[in-house]
Amino acid sequence: MISTCHVSGQELSRYRDREGSSAQLAELDEHVAGCERCKLRLADAASLSRLFSDQFQQIEQELPRDFAASVMSRVRAAQPRRSWLESLVALLPPRRELTFGMIGLAVAASLAIVFAPSLRSQDDRLLETTENEAQIHSIEVTSPDRSAVVFDSAEGNTVIWMVPSEGDGGGGQTVPSEP
């Protein structure tokens, strides 16, 4: 039987990161030891965190060598000093809600789809940075396990690429990039 408890997702997330005073952590240690619901929530968070980590590694392996540099150059134009990974993470809901919101891996997969086209539409100046670059109006992928990403080739041509996206669930993903 799952007991009722007063610990919020935010508190539990802080506890998982060992944030807070030693008294608070000790109190939560004691609570979690006897609370099946909190144990389950912590286990969910741990497995979700592992899956995200795996997903990012897989995407990185599939992407071209200069993907990070290509994205970085765009990111610098739009938001100075922000890395491409930070930009990806910025598209997520706040981490603690994500951790305990159980939104599933579909979100992780869709990040890759949304990221590049959204950069294109952020600022008209970016549309004119490369003569060869295409303007993407829409991308729709219907696949049980793959999503689309858009990036520039070495010569500035546009590449529309498919990457694995576990947990997509087979639903189509539509990415309109026009404002």
Added chain:
Amino acid sequence: MIGVALIVALRLGNAATADVILDVQVIEASNDGHTQGRQSKAIRDLGATLSYKSFKTLSQEQRTLTMGDGAQFFLPDGAVAHISAVGIDEKKKKRTVRLRVRIEQGEETLDTEYSVRDGGTVFVSAGKEKSGDAVLVLAIAPHLK
């Protein structure tokens, strides 16, 4: 005033009925061996972009399309690419061709619409080959007549 309107109307009329020559290369990218022989511009660009060791042009076709028309390209492993010429946009004296590309391979479909400059190339992933780790890439370049 009427003259300007006529010129604009003529230009729009020409754009609407213009033909586009679609140059479609089917390229296989794999980690077997190394790219040999003379390389096309598209392969050089892909080689500098993707981390595959070998790139090979499997076929290259040119089709002439009228705006609104489409063409089918049959790819290895049963995939089919449907490419349609949607229209022509003109901004600041630059003409871009709007294409719709739909690639079907089994249950998987990639459907995209984009605008690219006259003569510009867009690379579109056309799925993995069933045998080995090779992937197919379409290099699609529209040329306005």
